[in-house]
Amino acid sequence: MAGLIKRLTKYGNSLALVLDRPVLNLLGIDDDTPLEITTPDGKSPEFAREAILAFTRVRDLVVDPFTGGGTAVAEAISLGRRAAGIDISSLATFLTRVKTTPLSSRDVDMVLEWAKQLPPAANFNNIGCRALEPNDLSVRHLSRDAVIFFRGLLDQIRQIPNLRQQRFVRLILLATGQAALDCKMDAPTLENLLGDFHTTLRSAVSEFRAYWRDVAAAHAVPPSRLTQFRRIVNRCSSGSDVDKRIPREWLPARLIVTSPPYPGVHVLYHRWQISGRRETPAAFWITNQHDGAGESYYTFGPRQQPGLTRYFAQLRSTFTSIRGFLSARSLVVQLVGFSKPEWQLPVYLRTMKEAGFEELMPLCDRGALHQRRVWRPVPSRRWYACIDREVQSSREVLLLHRLAG
């Protein structure tokens, strides 16, 4: 991996960051569009992984202050780094925590054994309809089959004795429901949902086993001790620098790798959108999390607000706190999308400056150096949130910052 390492260099009066050719290639930049980042498979994990490999060493702390689905935290610990993930959404921290909690062989056996004993779809009608309250908001807009499926499985999950195993199964249930319902027009049948659940469970178990083998090897400790290398905190990132749950002795963070909420962009972080634009809070119910807030709570404020003043105030406040994690040698790497980049990007950059950061402009090394920001189409990477057409057609920019001198 040594070939991927960037270098810092003098460029005019400023310090610039050179992304070497292998890094550009890994980010998917091809020779015909030298300054565009594209990811051929539309996934983002490689990006967080490459940033962590390029800019940190083993045992360094990596922080994602807007952790979402937890990709950066999961990648960091799989590479032998320490990781802290912060998110205001209890759904996001649930996901990150469960994805980064190892299961023992016994846990896996128990879960698979439990799944084998599940009743067939025909018998779910009885279990799933039990205690069905007609006005229950948790199941709003879900089809009858979907309600019976989720209710039936949530009822069965209670038979699993161990909380860690139960949470893992909730994660699989969430992934199954999201794949089958979120942003979909057609309502799947109960049989299909149950079949998808069994398939997702089997493949998740083998992926999980392989992942934890790698993590244990990277940290050279038994899997049961691996959670000591990560902290996941459910809170606003403003003020998180003084939160005692992130050990002081881990600081400073070497790298912040993140995607904050995007200015003016409609992304639902807390709802599934089904059969068109009908929203359901079912994800909170499935994961047993509290859903106490509306959309603007998760997006730095309402996206229709002229000038997005609340958005930029939140950005300033969170990044002012993020400073507290950093030293002069730390790097902040962000991917950010915009609904109207022509005015929002300059304001975004000004806000980062006000929060105490200096931008490092990437130099793309292709024989001759090009100094420009690099962009890529937004991949549809949020597996629990719906991204509408407005976002899919837009691009996100790679921003690099360090503390202002």
Ligand SMILES: C[S@@+](CC[C@H](N)C(=O)[O-])C[C@H]1O[C@@H](n2cnc3c(N)ncnc32)[C@H](O)[C@@H]1O
């Ligand atoms: C763009 S998403 C992060 C996506 C993530 N990088 C991924 O790949 O899944 C932004 C996240 O920021 C969280 N968020 C919004 N406001 C926040 C705040 N003030 N503090 C911490 N997290 C916040 C949202 O809940 C959401 O999960």
